[in-house]
Amino acid sequence: MGEGGGAAVRTRAVICREAGAPWELVELDLDEPGAREVRVRFRAAGLCHLDEHARTGGLPVRAPFVGGHEGAGVVEAVGPGVSRVAVGDHVLCSPVPVCGRCRYCATGRQNLCEDGAGPANGAPPFRLGDAEVGGFRGLGTFSERAVVAEASCIGVPAELSPEVAALLGCTVPTGWGSAVRLAGVRAGQTVVVFGCGGVGTSAVRAAATAGARRVVVVDPVPLKRETALRSGATHAFADAAAAHDFVVADTWGELADHAIVTVGRVDDAVLDAALLVVGKAGQVTVTSLGPGSFRHHPSPAIAYTRRIRGGPHGGCNPLDDIPRLVRMHQDGQLDVGGLLTDRYRLDDVRTGFDDLLAGRGVRGVIIHGR
Ligand SMILES: NC(=O)c1ccc[n+]([C@@H]2O[C@H](COP(=O)([O-])OP(=O)(O)OC[C@H]3O[C@@H](n4cnc5c(N)ncnc54)[C@H](O)[C@@H]3O)[C@@H](O)[C@H]2O)c1
Ligand SMILES: [Zn+2]
Ligand SMILES: [Zn+2]
Structure with missing residues (x-):
């Protein structure tokens, strides 16, 4: 458990330095999780067209940022006050955090949650030298590890494959x-x-x-x-x-x-x-x-x-719809694997997006640690 502050962990990550710049693989420092934040070791991340809109500037995002807004992995560390997940839990990360308390969450419109998408404690968790680097939609799943708000995490069964779980973060619910x-x-x-x-x-x-x-x-x-x-x-x-x-x-x-x-x-x-x-x-x-x-x-x-x-997010309520979609997939009613045509290493994110833009394949995922 960490209290925030000093750089604790190094991680390889794919960033966009400024709007229009190409995806770039770098090593970053990652802060310890602060209050209501967790560190996730990602196993898979989806390549969604929204990341390309962010990279090109079609969707304004503060740069530099780590790409990737859907992913799945395991919780490695938790900050103070975390109650939704625990170390060792398998989770997927959603680009729509859900606080569960604001008027939108309380009235079944979690996709409009007032938490928005950003670090739970206001400060971007990654560092490139002295520069602060945020994670896209408060995540940054094109990183081996990230610190994210617990509000962005949804527990999934350990037996669910990480590549399927990753696509249940944005692609499928949207x-x-x-x-x-x-x-x-x-x-x-x-x-x-x-x-x-x-x-x-x-x-x-x-x-x-x-x-x-x-x-x-x-x-x-x-x-x-x-x-x-x-x-x-x-x-x-x-x-x-x-x-x-x-x-x-x-x-x-x-x-x-x-x-x-x-x-x-x-x-x-x-x-x-x-x-x-x-x-x-x-x-x-x-x-x-x-x-x-x-x-x-x-x-x-x-x-x-x-x-x-x-x-946003197809109007879904992540805490209701995503577990439902997980169960439908497990029951054979929703073949998420049928969307998945290509697997890439973190080093190959540019190839993955070239393939997406050229219409080769339906959905690609990054498999971390390959
Ligand atoms: N609102 C949200 O919360 C949200 C979330 C995720 C993605 N998105 C957006 O959804 C869109 C789709 O994302 P994706 O990852 O599936 O993209 P994708 O690139 O994987 O798929 C887009 C498809 O559109 C087809 N296409 C292109 N031009 C066309 C045309 N004129 N007529 C018919 N088909 C055409 C392509 O061949 C391709 O199959 C993107 O704009 C993305 O940014 C929105
Ligand atoms: Zn809320
Ligand atoms: Zn998406």
């Missing part, structure tokens, strides 16, 4: 929640999912599990369409126009109930396509980040009473 929490897909509905990477494929699985009649996906990459079809999609198209034509014919012109936008980088064209493929009282749920705007807004939205909704 996609799952986009469909069943933010969109609220119901049995018999028609859903169009734009972009089937790790997040989109998880949205497809959720929409199918919720009983959607049609789960139509749009993705230019054949592997993504094939994976989506294995994950519950009923129809897959390489472009939005073909999907639109299908939906018009299939619904006798009523159009879709939901469009869910999970492309890597959202732009005007995909938002327009999403808005125009939903029918009266339909909803467009935007989970992607990027520079796009709704050029046709507000006329089509008003005329058809269409809704546009976004939200």
Whole structure:
């Protein structure tokens, strides 16, 4: 147990020094955990497109920072006042800390927790020489070890593989929640999912599990369409126009109930396509980040009473939804391993993101200690 202060541990980590700079492998010093903080030795970390938005500056993040906002490992040390986890516990780390006490947590909206994402004690835990280095979303899972708020940790069964647990931190709940929490897909509905990477494929699985009649996906990459079809999609198209034509014919012109936008980088064209493929009282749920705007807004939205909704973490309550998703995976109802196509060493983070941006593979993970 530590009281904070002096640098105690060295760790290899992949950082971004400033917006636009490439990922870089360095050695950092790591403080001891302070009050309500724990040190986690990570075993696996997911490569999610959100890290790339942070690296390029599309999502403003104070630099330098250690990348990685989903991961799984073992608690190595705890600071004063930690009660949610103990040394030796297997945990996954969520990019959405949950304090459990604020008005949002208390009213079932943990994804809006007032703790935000940052060090529990205000000070970034990593050091590069004299410079303070934070962890992305209060984590930094592209580090062998990190000090994180206990509020960011969720216990998982020891037998759950770390690579699966890592993806249950962000990729899976964000996609799952986009469909069943933010969109609220119901049995018999028609859903169009734009972009089937790790997040989109998880949205497809959720929409199918919720009983959607049609789960139509749009993705230019054949592997993504094939994976989506294995994950519950009923129809897959390489472009939005073909999907639109299908939906018009299939619904006798009523159009879709939901469009869910999970492309890597959202732009005007995909938002327009999403808005125009939903029918009266339909909803467009935007989970992607990027520079796009709704050029046709507000006329089509008003005329058809269409809704546009976004939200962090797919609107999930991590302390409720993530253990539920763990159990569904263990019961064979949610094949998280089916998303996982590539494993990388920490030294190969750049290759991992090159592969993600080029559409090779569905979801990659870093296996620490390889
Ligand atoms: N809101 C949140 O809390 C949250 C959390 C995590 C990720 N995200 C965002 O979700 C998005 C998806 O993340 P990911 O890690 O699954 O990304 P990814 O890069 O793994 O997958 C994106 C997919 O979109 C496809 N695509 C690209 N352009 C397209 C287009 N015009 N039409 C259809 N498909 C297209 C790609 O081929 C790819 O399969 C990113 O923008 C990410 O930042 C948001
Ligand atoms: Zn809270
Ligand atoms: Zn993510």
